[in-house]
Amino acid sequence: MIKIGAHMAITKGFSKVPEDSFNIGANTFQIFVHSPRVWAVTPIKPNDDVQFKENLKKYCIDPQDILVHSGYLINLASPKDDMWEKSINSMINEIQLCSQLGIKYFNVHPGSHLGEGEEFGINRIAKALDTIFKKTSPDTTVLLENTAQKGGNIGYSFEQLGKIIKTVQNNSRLGITYDTCHGFDSYYDIRTKDGVRKLISEIEDSMGFDRLRMIHLNDSKFDLGAGKDRHEFIGKGFIGIEGFRTFLSFDEIRKIPLLLETPGNDADHANDIMTVKSLL
Numbered sequence: 588m589i590k591i592g593a594h595m596a597i598t599k600g601f602s603k604v605p606e607d608s609f610n611i612g613a614n615t616f617q618i619f620v621h622s623p624r625v626w627a628v629t630p631i632k633p634n635d636d637v638q639f640k641e642n643l644k645k646y647c648i649d650p651q652d653i654l655v656h657s658g659y660l661i662n663l664a665s666p667k668d669d670m671w672e673k674s675i676n677s678m679i680n681e682i683q684l685c686s687q688l689g690i691k692y693f694n695v696h697p698g699s700h701l702g703e704g705e706e707f708g709i710n711r712i713a714k715a716l717d718t719i720f721k722k723t724s725p726d727t728t729v730l731l732e733n734t735a736q737k738g739g740n741i742g743y744s745f746e747q748l749g750k751i752i753k754t755v756q757n758n759s760r761l762g763i764t765y766d767t768c769h770g771f772d773s774y775y776d777i778r779t780k781d782g783v784r785k786l787i788s789e790i791e792d793s794m795g796f797d798r799l800r801m802i803h804l805n806d807s808k809f810d811l812g813a814g815k816d817r818h819e820f821i822g823k824g825f826i827g828i829e830g831f832r833t834f835l836s837f838d839e840i841r842k843i844p845l846l847l848e849t850p851g852n853d854a855d856h857a858n859d860i861m862t863v864k865s866l867l
């Protein structure tokens with residue numbers, strides 16, 4: 588059986604997420620641990636963490652399949668010292684909440700060098716991660732997400748992600764998330780078997796395939812290589828239903844948790860989950 592879920596709201600408390608996920612046909616999920624548009628991290632309400640863990644058991648969700656997505660303000664590649672330090676501190680706080688909730692995986696966009704160049708950005712990110720790993724518990728694994736090729740984004744190629752991993756000291760705490768929309772934006776064409784094989788072998792060559800721990804399953808509103816990063820419902824975009832059928836025909840892909848970041852609400856996600864299941 589595949590592991591599949593969607594990005595879920597935490598507005599009713601963390602403890603409600605396992606049931607909400609179960610109700611849309613999911614057996615895992617992704618969440619933010621606080622409002623992603625502010626720096627401040629709100630502490631977890633008393634007992635919400637305990638109830639959260641109990642409800643994971645109740646709905647048979649393995650904490651090792653869950654992903655926390657970092658806030659949007661974090662930029663570990665920022666050339667501005669104050670932003671860089673704020674990013675490091677915010678990520679430390681978010682990872683501590685992850686540990687408190689017993690969640691294993693934490694997803695972050697590597698960051699943007701804002702014009703300072705790729706090498707600068709990669710070293711800056713690696714240095715930030717060295718600090719973050721010294722100040723957080725080793726139970727959390729950080730996943731670097733591949734990005735759309737736009738702006739000064741680092742991480743649109745596996746070569747770049749591999750370089751970050753090689754530069755970080757304690758890199759056993761690092762893996763990657765593959766986002767199908769961002770990948771499609773950066774010319775990874777998963778609509779053909781050859782395209783998927785190329786993707787798998789590039790990950791293998793750059794860092795080892797076992798670094799791939801999560802997949803963000805999103806269709807793309809724009810065509811191959813557009814670099815626009817606009818997610819679409821599964822089958823309704825340029826990857827399309829046959830594209831996802833091809834992608835999911837690979838055992839290597841199906842064994843990894845699939846998390847939707849498609850538009851809409853829980854009902855729309857339930858629909859996307861049904862679509863994915865119908866392809867298997």
Ligand SMILES: [Zn+2]
Nearest residue numbers: 732766803848
């Ligand atoms: Zn994503």
